[in-house]
Amino acid sequence: MNDFFKGKTVAVTGGSDGIGKALVTLLIQAGANVATCARTPQKLEQLKTLFADKPFWCVPADVSVYEDCKHFIEGAIEQFGCIDILINNAGISMRAELKDADVTVFKKVMDINYLGTVYCTKLALQSIINNKGTIVGVSSIAGYRGLPGRSGYSASKFAVNGWLEAVRTELIQEGVNVMWVCPGFTQSNIRNAALNEKAAAQGESPLEEGSLMSSTECAQHILKAIEKRKRTLVLTFTGKRTVFMNKFFAALTDKLTYNFFYKKGKLIK
Template sequence: MSTFKNKVVVVTGGSEGIGKALVDAFLHAGAKVATCGRNYDKLYQLQSTYPGLPLFIHSTDVSKEADCQNFIDGVIKEFGTIDILINNAGISMRAVFAEAELDTIRKVMDVNFWGTVYCTKFALPYITKNQGTIVGVSSIAGYRGLPGRSGYSASKFAVNGWLESLRTELLDSGTNVMWVCPGFTASNIRNAALNGEGKSQGETPMDEDKMMSAEECAAHILDAITKRKRTLVLTFTGKRAVFMNRFFPAMADKLVRKFFFKNGELVK
């Protein structure tokens, strides 16, 4: 992991789940790490576990442009530059579209898509100067629309398309742009998922114990950054979903419907 020694790595949404696992992994690899989140207490607790190590924390709502600029400005003031940006902060939803308020979908889009755009915009000059890496933590929902997650899928499709455009623009700059689709990974994102009214569900309909751990996911992401990959799709289920949707879309419709619905009701 000497690849990351003294590199400045920015991870949004680093107080729990995949984000926290990434912060842990990069610090252990010798990087200087900056992370943000909305809950300062969780960030402070994270920082307290690494006394003496270069970990910068900042209370940030990535759906707000000014917050993102203040965060990136803080990173530059603390570390002077940025080599790697991982846009990990995200929120999900669980409600069929007919029962979802438009504000719920708007909120998901603001966090997942605009949060990625804002942070990347302000960090871009430093990353391109260093010929570094920009990562978007996306989802299988960015390849295949998932029922009950219409706003989430829309935001991740947007992230994938936007990053692909950015990658093409930066192709001759030496900067790598990559999007990661973890598949079903154990994290807090389903517990924090919004219901139709835009409130946190506080529970998960999935069996988290059978999913890839956040730590394993983080290890795959670090390896992909080292190899400067274009995309990373994780888990067998995730790879199968992408394959089926590409080559057998009508069958994928039926299989996805069967997985998420029972007796006409959304159960997952």
């Protein structure tokens, strides 16, 4: 990584785990001023200790709460003077079929994944416009292809993709780059924290985490795409294949997706 991020202020939501933590670490190493937020104060305290001598600021926040987002964004600007790049990374998943899921699952997922992105982007927008910066949404392949057992998650990521595309078009004359990133399955805590049918964390992953792309590798791809001011980034061969297949062979992809997630009529992934 060259000096692109050196001296720039980057705000990352959900920076205490997984892809978010990897982004924070790489950005600090690249010489950026980094602000982050997360819902777990203890994990943020660990980051404070780790980056005690670095230009790093963090605060507990739930991005589904507008006032928390306001406190985070305004605090970052007060701390560093501006925000050049906003990476909307905070998110939550779910694992429950529609017939079993309580409606609170869908509201919670949408509030965090979609409205959290809207709140933080709106609050940081003028600073980013002033600096002709970048807005990033960490979305998902589920934002291109609806996934069974994750219908609320897919809905939230479709919303993020469409919203960012609209915002990108609105800002086309402002010198601001808007990008949405769609990792495939990546090593992170998101599946352990995914909501079950009762809106509680399921506490386990249905996937072989060790075989997935690492959070650090994913973060490296994201930062490289930011530097190149890309429009979209779809990661992993499986992710790219899924987007292609769903666009041109949708009915077949329905069947292939079902066969991947189900065994003998039971959701297994």
